Amino acid sequence: MDFFTLQDFYTYTKGIAYILIVATLIGMAVFWLYLTDHESDDQE
Amino acid sequence: MFKLKEVLNRSLLTPFNLVAGIIILMGLVITALRFTGGLAAVTNLSDYNPWGLWIGFDLLCGVALAAGGYVTSAAVYIFGIKKYHSAVRPAILTGFLGYALVVLALSYDVGRPWRLHFPFFVQAGTTSVLFEVGACVLLYLIVLFIEFTPAASEWLGFRRARNLVVRLTMLLTILGVILSTLHQSSLGALFLIAPSKLHPLWYSQYIPVFFFISSILAGLSMVIFEGTLSHRYFAEKMDEAHLREKKDVVFGFGKAASFVLAAYFAIKVFGITMDNNWHYLSTGYGAWFLVELLGFVALPCLLYSIGVRDRSIKVIQWAAAWTVLGIVVNRFNVCLVAFNWHLPSSERYFPSWMEIGLSLFIVTVGVVVFKFIVTYMPVLYEHPDYKTPHP
Numbered sequence: 001m002d003f004f005t006l007q008d009f010y011t012y013t014k015g016i017a018y019i020l021i022v023a024t025l026i027g028m029a030v031f032w033l034y035l036t037d038h039e040s041d042d043q044e
Numbered sequence: 045m046f047k048l049k050e051v052l053n054r055s056l057l058t059p060f061n062l063v064a065g066i067i068i069l070m071g072l073v074i075t076a077l078r079f080t081g082g083l084a085a086v087t088n089l090s091d092y093n094p095w096g097l098w099i100g101f102d103l104l105c106g107v108a109l110a111a112g113g114y115v116t117s118a119a120v121y122i123f124g125i126k127k128y129h130s131a132v133r134p135a136i137l138t139g140f141l142g143y144a145l146v147v148l149a150l151s152y153d154v155g156r157p158w159r160l161h162f163p164f165f166v167q168a169g170t171t172s173v174l175f176e177v178g179a180c181v182l183l184y185l186i187v188l189f190i191e192f193t194p195a196a197s198e199w200l201g202f203r204r205a206r207n208l209v210v211r212l213t214m215l216l217t218i219l220g221v222i223l224s225t226l227h228q229s230s231l232g233a234l235f236l237i238a239p240s241k242l243h244p245l246w247y248s249q250y251i252p253v254f255f256f257i258s259s260i261l262a263g264l265s266m267v268i269f270e271g272t273l274s275h276r277y278f279a280e281k282m283d284e285a286h287l288r289e290k291k292d293v294v295f296g297f298g299k300a301a302s303f304v305l306a307a308y309f310a311i312k313v314f315g316i317t318m319d320n321n322w323h324y325l326s327t328g329y330g331a332w333f334l335v336e337l338l339g340f341v342a343l344p345c346l347l348y349s350i351g352v353r354d355r356s357i358k359v360i361q362w363a364a365a366w367t368v369l370g371i372v373v374n375r376f377n378v379c380l381v382a383f384n385w386h387l388p389s390s391e392r393y394f395p396s397w398m399e400i401g402l403s404l405f406i407v408t409v410g411v412v413v414f415k416f417i418v419t420y421m422p423v424l425y426e427h428p429d430y431k432t433p434h435p
Binding site for chain 1: 299302303306307310313314317318319320349352353
C-alpha cells in the first residue's frame with residue numbers, strides 16, 4: 001500500500017482500526033458470555 | 045511471636061537454606077565488587093546499552109509482577125468482592141516485597157544509594173517521566189508498607205496501631221490504585237523517548253496503555269501463581285478460610301485474567317494497525333513478536349478460559365505461570381531484545397554472569413523474607429485475637 005499524503009495514511013490505518021474496534025467490541029461481549037454462561041447453568 | 049529458641053533447635057541445614065545461602069553469599073560478593081569497582085566491574089552495560097538486566101528484569105518485571113497488591117485490594121475493598129479477602133494479605137506482602145526489592149535493585153543500578161533522596165529533595169526533575177515513576181514507586185512502597193503493618197502489628201501485639209491502620213484501609217487502597225495506575229503506565233512511557241531505538245513492533249504511542257493493562261493481568265496471574273506455591277509449601281499455615289476460598293480466588297481471578305488478556309491482545313493488534321506495522325511481521329523480529337503475542341498472550345487467554353469453563357484449577361494454575369513468564373518475556377523484549385535492534389550484533393547487550401547472579405540474589409532475598417514472614421506473621425491465617433470481621 002502506497003501513501004502519498006498523511007491523510008492517505010490515516011484514512012487507511014484508522015479505517016482498519018474502526019473495523020477492528022467494532023469486531024473487538026462484539027468479540028469481547030461474546031467472549032464474556034463464553035466465560036460466564038456455565039455459571040447461570042450452575043445456578044439453575 | 046518469633047521464638048529464637050525454637051528456631052535454633054531446628055536444623056538449619058535444609059536443601060532450601062543451603063541453596064539460598066550459597067546464592068546470598070554470591071550476591072554479597074557481587075555487591076562488594078559493584079560498590080568498590082563500579083558498574084564496569086560487574087556488568088556489560090555501555091553507553092549504547094545503559095539499561096540492562098537489572099532494569100529489564102528486576103525493575104520492569106518486579107514492578108509488573110508486584111501488581112497483585114493493588115489488583116486484589118481493589119477487587120476486595122473497592123469492588124466489594126469479599127470472597128477474595130483471604131488473598132489480600134499474601135498479595136499485599138508480595139507487592140511490598142516486590143517493590144522493596146525493586147528499590148534495592150535500583151540502588152545497584154544507579155549507585156550511590158545514600159543519594160536516593162536527591163531526585164526528590166535536592167534536584168527534582170519534575171518534568172521527567174522518570175521523576176514521576178520514582179515518586180510513585182516511593183509513595184506506593186510507603187502505602188504498601190502501611191497496608192502490610194496490620195499483619196506485623198498483630199504479630200507484635202500492637203493492637204492500637206493495627207486498629208488505626210485497619211480504619212484507613214479504603215483510603216490506602218484508593219491511593220494504591222491511583223499510584224499504580226500512574227507508574228505502571230509511566231514505566232512504558234519511559235520508552236516513548238526512544239522511537240528510533242525500540243523496534244516498531246514494540247514501540248507504540250500506546251505503550252503506556254500496554255504496560256498498564258499488562259500489569260493488571262500480571263497482578264491477577266501472580267496472585268494465582270503465588271497462591272499455588274503457598275498452598276504447596278505453606279498449606280499447614282493456612283486456616284480454614286484460606287483453604288475454603290482457594291477455589292473462588294483461582295476461578296475468579298482466572299476469569300478476569302482471561303478477559304484482560306483478550307483485551308490486551310486486541311489493543312496490541314491496534315498498536316500494529318495504528319502505525320501500519322504489518323509488514324514487519326514477516327521479518328525475524330516479526331516472528332518473535334508473534335511468538336510473544338500468540339504464545340504468551342493468546343495461548344494463556346485460551347488456557348484460562350478453558351480452565352474456567354471446565355472448572356480445572358490445574359489448567360488455570362499452568363496458565364498463570366505461563367502468563368507470568370509472558371510478562372517477563374514482554375519486558376525483556378521491550379528493554380533488551382527489541383531495544384537498539386538496529387545495532388550490529390557486536391554492539392548488542394548480553395548480561396554478564398554477575399548481573400544474572402545479582403538478579404538471582406535479589407529474587408532469593410525476596411523468597412527468604414517471604415518465607416520468614418508467612419511462617420511467623422498472620423498472613424495465610426487470621427490471628428486468633430483478631431478474628432472479628434475486619435476489612
